[in-house]
Amino acid sequence: MPKAILLVIPVFFMSFFAVENVAYAMHITEGILPPTWVFIWFAVSLPFVGIGTYHVKQKKRKIPGYLPLVGMLGAAVFVFSCFPIPVIALNGMATSHPCGTGMSAVLLGPFVSVLVAAIALLIQALFLAHGGLTTLGGNIFSMGILGSFSGYFAFKVAQRCRLPLFWSGFLAGMVSDLFTYLGTSIELGLLVIEKGGSFFKATAEIFGVFMMTSQGILCVVEGIVVGFVLVFVYKRRPNILLNLGIIKNDTKPLQQ
Amino acid sequence: MEFLHHTFSDVYARQNNWLTRVDVRVKLFYAISLLSINLWAKNMFIPLLFLSASFILLFSIKIPPMAILRSMLLPVLFAMLILLVKGLHEGEKVWLSFPILGYKVVLKEEGLHSGLHIGSKVLGGISLVITFSFTTTISRLCAALKWFHVPNTIIELLAFMYRYIFLLLDEVSTMWTAQKSRLGHASWKKTIQSLGTLGGLLVMRAFDRAERTYEAMHVRGYEGGGILTVNLSPWRKGEYASFIGMVLILPMLVYTGNIHAW
Structure with missing residues (x-):
């Protein structure tokens, strides 16, 4: 067991029991990233945010009701990401919260989901002090870009394989969560390169710590919750999924 | 919550x-x-x-x-x-x-x-x-972002999301309390199922509210253009x-x- 893990675990446990029992582990805090990486992550993230903005701008011209829809679903995903999920590994003693990007990517598409994630991260950085302004680019990369695209593609692949709606949603939620944590681990792992450390070792250690504490289970739980959400909406109001383009009208009834 | x-x-x-x-x-x-x-x-x-x-x-x-x-x-x-x-x-x-x-x-x-x-x-x-x-406040921030020429679409979405987060939070809190008081969180499995239902209701309410909001905006003359009116x-x-x-x-x-x- 690497030494880092031995000391890092207690810190994570401390974080669970602090702040009203909620762990917000996937945001990189203000001041952590050095200037070079701040610029690199902003440069990587801005084109995606730009394309997302362009998508919304074009679509709202054609469908005027699109802007309120994205705003409202964005707010819903933000609230969804605040759900306190009990972590079974800790016997429900602590709670963690889902990323929500997998669900937003399924509902809104990956580029618009990146834009929604960027705005959600800005709100969290400013008004909840989770994440930061200089680390916004890095957080958009891990949570917005990696989370949205991985979740969206997982959902599409599952649909292509004709998996039931629940399992498609499960894969979207779980894979997006996994990639978000992988992204954060990569960003933190890259910091050791300048000092001659091993990037792969550091990334693997940080990712391992994420997975060994509550976040590994959270990925699975978020997948289950997203699956339930989609099935629930499909049972009650299939027209919502139809309007959002998640299901097609001409398909035979979906397996749930 | x-x-x-x-x-x-x-x-x-x-x-x-x-x-x-x-x-x-x-x-x-x-x-x-x-x-x-x-x-x-x-x-x-x-x-x-x-x-x-x-x-x-x-x-x-x-x-x-x-x-x-x-x-x-x-x-x-x-x-x-x-x-x-x-x-x-x-x-x-x-x-x-x-x-x-x-x-x-x-x-x-x-x-x-x-x-x-x-x-x-x-x-x-x-x-x-x-x-x-x-x-x-968020409204002052939006006005400043507009002054700094941040694209209107981003500012409009920021304003929209922020405005409705609290509203949806209130609704979810009420449903959450109702679920808890009716044994919706009696076991871990039930909690996860309840969370799924809660998330589903959240999506449905957001969708309905978006339609109502658009209708309200439409009668006030909104046709997909800019909605920001506050200038510094x-x-x-x-x-x-x-x-x-x-x-x-x-x-x-x-x-x-x-x-x-x-």
Whole structure:
């Protein structure tokens, strides 16, 4: 067991029991990233945010009701990401919260989901002090870009394989969560390169710590919750999924 | 879930005090410039200076210490994690070594030094951000972003999302309490199923509300164009004085931040 893990675990446990029992582990805090990486992550993230903005701008011209829809679903995903999920590994003693990007990517598409994630991260950085302004680019990369695209593609692949709606949603939620944590681990792992450390070792250690504490289970739980959400909406109001383009009208009834 | 209402720092931004009255563009200029200096600082003096100055400013407008500490707790924990990782991985000079469960833990001086430097930057940076957010409402921020030519679509979405987060939070809190009181959270499995139902209802309500909001906007003449109407007034003497003051202080702070010292 690497030494880092031995000391890092207690810190994570401390974080669970602090702040009203909620762990917000996937945001990189203000001041952590050095200037070079701040610029690199902003440069990587801005084109995606730009394309997302362009998508919304074009679509709202054609469908005027699109802007309120994205705003409202964005707010819903933000609230969804605040759900306190009990972590079974800790016997429900602590709670963690889902990323929500997998669900937003399924509902809104990956580029618009990146834009929604960027705005959600800005709100969290400013008004909840989770994440930061200089680390916004890095957080958009891990949570917005990696989370949205991985979740969206997982959902599409599952649909292509004709998996039931629940399992498609499960894969979207779980894979997006996994990639978000992988992204954060990569960003933190890259910091050791300048000092001659091993990037792969550091990334693997940080990712391992994420997975060994509550976040590994959270990925699975978020997948289950997203699956339930989609099935629930499909049972009650299939027209919502139809309007959002998640299901097609001409398909035979979906397996749930 | 109710705790989020109290955690959102703009509750304090709606108060009337000398810092909330400062023009939002000046505050934004200050916040971004000082965050940049904090980012490039080569010593711990500048971040700690920002931390103390922010505390003094926040205490001067009577922000409860607990609200400040609550905002800073998570970043501090993250800084501690970085301090540990750096202390274990960087450098060669042993500062402290001790055994834990048969493993020899070695903390190195250079790594701890670097970890403390980053930790101070975290504290300095986050204190600047919370000083800004404790004194600025979202509507003022949107107006300032418009003045800085941030695309309207982004600002409109920001305003929309922020406006409806609290509304949806209230609805979800009510449903959450109802689920809890009706044994919806009796077991772990039931809790997860209840969360799925809650999420599904959230999506359905958001969709319905979006339709109603669009209808309301449509009858007021909205056809997909811009919806931002708030414009900031031109700068007065006070704003120019604050801006010039910042321009004069900046070189001094940049110079101090570049000194290689603890």
